[in-house]
Structure formats: C-alpha cells, structure tokens
Amino acid sequence: MRPHIEDYALIGDHQTAALVGRDGSIDWLCLPRFDSPACFAALLGGEENGHWRIAPKTAEGPETAEGPEGAAEHRTTRAYRPGSLVLDTEWETPDGSVRVTDFMPQRDRAPDVVRIVEGLSGRVTLRGTLRLRFDYGSVVPWMRRADGHRVAVAGPDSAWLRSEPDVHTWGEDFGTHSEFTVEAGETVAFVLTWHPSHEKRPPLIDPHESLRHSLEDWQAWADRCRYEGPHREAVLRSLLTLKALIFAPTGGIVAAPTSSLPEEIGGVRNWDYRYCWLRDSTLTLGALLSAGYLDEAEAWRDWLLRAAAGDPADLQIMYGLAGERRLPEQELDWLSGYRDSRPVRTGNDAAHQLQLDVYGEVVDSLALARREGLKAQPHAWRLQLALLDFLEETWREPDEGLWEVRGPRRHFVHSKVMVWVAADRTVRAMEEDPELPGDIERLRKMRDAVHREVCERGYDAERGTFTQYYGSSELDAALLLLPRVGFLPPDDPRVLGTVDAVRDELTYKGFLRRYSADETVVDGLPGQEGAFLVCSFWLADALHMTGRKKEARELFERLVALRNDVGLLAEEYDPVAGRQLGNFPQAFSHIGLVGTALTLFGTADEGGGG
C-alpha cells in the first residue's frame, strides 16, 4: 500500500520536483523537467516502478497499510528549514537518532538530488535502496561503475550516483543497495545526477556547499515576502510552494508537479497537472504579486505573450512549460495507479476545450500587472484587444467552463461573468489612459450586454440565487467569485442569496464541493470526489466580504489545519476519511490560502479572481 498523499513533502530546483515520503523514500521524480517521464514512479504503482529510499535499517520491512513494518519502533519528524525547500527528516531509533536532509540544488547544468545523512546521537545503521526506472517506471536501465559512480543508462537518460565518503554499494533485485553506519557528528552525502546519456560525465557538485547555497537562495526569496499578518508561516509556505511550481527557464507555472493522484481513491478522476493552465497561472501570479513578488509576474507575463502569439482564436487554455501546444492524453497501462486508481494519464485533452473564463482571467492579470507597475509591453495591449475581438464573436457560445467538464458544453454562468471581466477591465484601462488604442464604445456595449444576459438567464429569482448554467437548478462554487471580481457589489441581495445557497447546498462536512455530488451528467465522469479546497477558500472570502467575518475566519482556520506536517495541500480533501486527495501539492489550493489570508487580514486586491 502506498503512503497517504499527505505523507509526502516536496523538494525542487525550479525546473522539476520530487516527492519524499515520511518513510525516507523518494517516490516521484520527473527528469529533467516537470513534464518529463518519471524515473521514480512508485507513487503511481509500486517500488518496482522506481524509488530511492534511505532510512534506518530497523525501519525497513514489508510494507503495511501504516507504512513499513518495524516503523513503530521509530519516531519520525520532518520539517523544512525555515524559508526554504530543504527538508529534514529525523528518525529516533532504539540505537540513536539520525537526520536525512533532502534537497535539489539550483541548477547550473544537470539536475541533482542531494541526500545528506547525519548522525545525531548513538550509532545508527541505515540502508539505501535505489531503483531507477526510466520512462514512468517501465525501463530498467543497465548499471555500471564509472569515475567513482554507479551509472544507470537507458535510451536518452543516464543517472549518476556517488557518495561522500564513498559507501559500498551492490546490485541485487534490479536495485542498487547500500548499508552504512553513522555516529553523532558523522555525515554521508549522496548525490544523484541526471544527464543525457550521450554526453560525458556531468560536472560534480559539492553537496555541502550546495546545501549552503540552496538555503541562502531560498531564504533571500522568502525575505522578500510582504505579508505580515496572522498565519504568516502558512502563507509563506504556500508562496514557497508556488515558487517551486515555476519553471524558471521560461516563467511557465505548472498546476501541480504530479499526474494522476486521484480525486477519488480507486476512481478514474486522475489527471496530469504538469502543464501551464492560463487559469491556474494567472491566479498564481495574483497571489505572488499581492505578496510583493514582481519578477515572477514579469517572467510569466512574457511567457504568456510568447505562448499566446498567433491567432487569438487558437488560444489554448493550457500549454507545455515552454508554450508547447500538443499535450495528447495517454494512459500508462503498466502503472497500477495510486492505491489502484486507474488509469494513470499523461497529457491532458482539456487543452483543446473552449473555456471562456480564461480570457477574463488573462485580461484581469494583465490589468493587475499594469497596476502593480510592471514595465508595459506594447504587444500585451495588442494581445488584450485581439482577445476581446475573439470574445465578441464567441461569448454567446456554450463552453466547458472552469471545471473542464467532460460532458456537453453549457452556458456556464461563471464563464460569462469572466467574459464581463475581460470587457470591464479593458474599458477601465481605456478610461484611465485615453491614449490606448481601441473602440471603447463597442466594448462598453458588449460588457453591458453580457451583464444583462447573465442577470436575466443565469439568475433564479424564485430561489434567489445565480445558478451553475442558464436554466439549471444546480449551483456552482465558482459563483462565489461574483462579488470578488466586481460583477455585483457584495451587499446586492442576489449576491447574498447566492453565497447562502452555495454554502447551504454545497457544504460537505465543513468544507465545500465545487458542484453537487450528483452532477455526473454535467461533468461527464463516473464516481465522486472530495471537497475542493480552493472553493472552500472562496467561501471564506465571500463570507468575509458579505459581513460574516467570524464564520469566514473559522472556516479559514479549519482549512489551514488541513495542511500536512510540512504545510502542503492537495487539490481536494476527503472529510470522511480525513485524507488529502488529488494532485499534490496543488497551486490552486495554495493560491486560495494566500488569497484568503490577504482578504481576511491584509490588503487583498479587489480586482483579482482568486
């Protein structure tokens, strides 16, 4: 049985990331980029699909539902070093205590994973097991020794393992094994480096020096955080997590570093999130900007201008890390899935859906960037006008909406509201700067027409609430964003009615679903899912904005308490099992945490949608 999702911690180097379990096993790592094939895929199968475990020998044993047998004799504690993604895992064993420090240094050329073992007390024997399996756990590489390394080679990939001091390793059972002992004050550092297999040995790094640099770099970034309100540690951890999801070479932002962690254990709602959604990225950008991080915002804005270049009719709702357009969805049938949740997918067919909300989110984020003083780019305005031309032609069409339903297209109310946002922000920019080119009257007309239509066809006067789509009696948590984006004032009776209705009908044991659990006709998928965390944060925002401040704060506190021991949140939460669900850690959930902290305690930006 795999560990629970919340048993993992994240380490990363701004180009990819790994998940490290409480049991000392790295079970997920894609190299060299977030969206590359995984060389450790045990997360979505078993140890035979690749993992790297370093742990006290006495903590080993056949796995049980609660972790490795023998683990009961041990106490494990974990924590990130403050303001960083450097992870310390400490074991107390009957023989003494030991710490393993895991991190991925900022990259010069090749990606490295560094694991420094340090004896803290007594004399502890540890075991290492490395099973490299390229191409998502399917390829067993050839192993050889070279230049003081164990080298794994298969096809385009090679991985080089060494240790300081040198530790004896042996091959057995298609794995590389080691056993060594540390006393208090002694260290053994392991470095695993990925490299294209046709190139010469990768440059060596000094693991201890790299640790110092990593700590300095992360700390310098953390020091720039402007948020000083309550729960600062949680907010900063969320910001660090969002930073770790940015692919530094291009500025693209992934929705999560994993694929196919299920939204229902044993179910089919398993998707690949290692791509750059315009929606998730714009909301990430909003969170970073509101906490004072301008460089990342500028890099993303430039990424967007490159990705969106071309005919605006061809704008996709998501791209690859460098703006790649083809992300074909495939099933990896050799992987059994996390706790048997099949299929495991790579790629994402939602890339070609029509999701009208995305235009509003992009335009809103460009407006926010301008307000925050980002250097203007003339083609950013040209892009904005082109998007509006496209919307003028398309806004009356049904779409798949922000939840990327796999059922038929509908006239989703949230999508139309975000079309209104696109027109509204463009009109406002032109009013503020009459030099900006464009036909303001045409845009005003469109803005007002969308508003009118939504209020007529998207509002159920009998129940006093906006609905999920025109003519439906269903609700949708995205309706909570109406006051936040300025579509109607928070004290408008239609907003108050909607917030109450959404809270009453979509609450699921203290948290919020994104829509009703019976709505498989709309989303086109079998099975159920958990409470959707970003929606629960949106409810806290809406309660606060509509004057229910105590209720808002209580919900926020409950949400903060769901973070795992190192402050991470998946996409969803199962309040019955008390477990996290879905891809992990997910940008959406951490955006929600930052946004709500700012709404409740700080100076949140009124214009943002997240």
Ligand SMILES: OC[C@H]1O[C@H](O[C@H]2O[C@H](CO)[C@@H](O)[C@H](O)[C@H]2O)[C@H](O)[C@@H](O)[C@@H]1O
């Ligand atoms: O619900 C089915 C859809 O689920 C995924 O979409 C979700 O994740 C996206 C990335 O975080 C997010 O932008 C979207 O709002 C979520 O619904 C999946 O990516 C889709 O392929 C799938 O149709």
